[in-house]
Amino acid sequence: MPRKIMLVFGTRPEAIKVAPLILQLQQHKEDFETIVCTTGQHRDMLRSVMDVFGLTADYDLDIMQQGQDLYDVTCRVLMRMREVLKEAQPDIVLVHGDTTTSTAAALAAFYQHIPVGHIEAGLRTHDIYSPWPEELNRQLTGRIAHLHFAPTAKSKEYLLAENIDETQIFVTGNTVIDALQWVRRYLGDNPTFKQNLHRELCSLGYDTQRLIDTGRRMVLITGHRRENFGDGFIQICSAIRDLRARYPEVDFIYPMHLNPNVRQPIHEVFGEDLSVYPNLFFLEPLEYMGFVYLMQYADIVLTDSGGIQEEAPGLGKPVLVMRDTTERPEAVESGTVRLVGTDYDCIVKGVSDLLEDAELYARMSQAVNPYGDGHASERIIEVLRTSSY
Template structure:
């Protein structure tokens, strides 16, 4: 009888958790071949716990590294030393890490120190600029040097790895697990009326006006267009973020009949310029303090489930996030990326994503074009999503099974 292999999946941030969760669930279905161990670092504590709850995942190990005021040195050191004893106790046959976080890089290094093979989910993304995005670009390059199994989401990612001298037999193209997660969540929302009610309550509690939320829940199409905005990248803090905010303010004034919704990151470097440009009342949690006729809605950060729901309701997305560049096209939503570089050029080539940087004029002109020009909008919204079909997890499991045999 074939001996089961013990796989450990390590993750610590909300984006990692979203993309690794469907793989955890997939491994747990294959109990005849694998024993699944989950270790979380808690790099994002509260947001991580939300995703664990959503996907009903109970970690076997929790490093709980989150400390107020910690920096990259602290995160890296705590993950590295925390995993030392965990790996010795669990003795996994392979350690899975995801993407480009400090958790991923440190976990890969910890496994390497104990000569445990590393499998890298979402391997091969590159900007080739070690400071953009920072520190993610260097995190993923270091992880690639350590990994034994390179699970590339696209053919371009595979090509990046081959150019760096990674052996081809260690690489497979799987699609991106975020699409697996997205489809799982959408199915959950559609089939569960109580979940829809919870989402409605969450959106109301976040600060969205009641009439807007009721409009979302109506079976009739939403009459007003909606621009969904996210922004939190370190490299945009300062002048870049001020440009972004000024552009958004201009757009809200130019399009009074369009709603702009911005779930604000908790980082003060995000909230401070928003308050300075839009005023304290605009970001107040007290809905009575806000202008009733305002079309800009700053709300508290959303859990993954209501965020996916809101993204599905949106007309287009303005973001500096990485994962949203993959998720939104899966829902047919054009994406304008407020970054100068992207490690996901496939979406740019496919026409679902466009880079606008933190350039005030570009943000205003490209958003305006999508809102005004239906033909241009359709060309982006109907382009094929290059990030997969929702079967990435099964491809990963089969590749790993072959690698063990």
């Protein structure tokens, strides 16, 4: 009888990283019954990823409410998972990474004595307030999990230091590289889809002819971290404002997160009319395909994201991380990532160095990506097929 594998996720980054695993599990119907459960933590952005990969949910907890906080998310996931787990009765629940969805879903499974598999296990900063709340989330999920799918050997070392049984830890690489390679193949095979992406980007205010005809350099920017709300984002926006004035020959593209705590400082620094800057483009959130497409053209990625620290090096793009700590030290050690925090001077210097120092740029862009070869999903499936749980 096929084993019942339930995957629970709620945010766009989670969906991106579990999508290739779901697609491959669905190809092994003789071994697995794949059950997809979404929480709807990021409702609109989650739907766009599901559509890209052709995924549908067997269960949708629909927890999203205006103005919800971490108390709300945790309680709603925990309570609504109770009935889903009783009905579905999975053999194992797989959760991903460090979101509140992951931790609450893992706890719900634990309460019903259902084993948990943790994808992207073992990432650590060892500071529970940085990133917040993600660092504590992944530590808590790690204590609950029965199977730990670590992306790197260093992640495994962190788990061993926490007395996790070595026989329950499996170094697989990161499934985000699987997703990235899937998207690159899809874009390469679908010229019509690329044309549609160009139209979408133009409708959002970015003239895509700049990518093709002018050969202009590009800095691609993202920001969403809670710990950067307030003065951190003011510093970030001030640095971007002055960098775009210093380098008029460089395009700065900033797809804005929907959170008001991200958008308010943008308007505070740049004013209400964001269209007046000739080399600065504020876009509405991009679907995953569109973002990967832009990332392929970018010269530098400036971000506070976790996953982009893994994705961008896979495309040969140097990454400047607007955080003081990272749970992905492998990227820093390999030379693909530098930490610049949210300090104005550090951000300006980091971007300027990469734009002006060709040798530094070459070192960072040509460093080896430590996060895998695009076969993480296959390794996870083999563990699920052969392990007892």
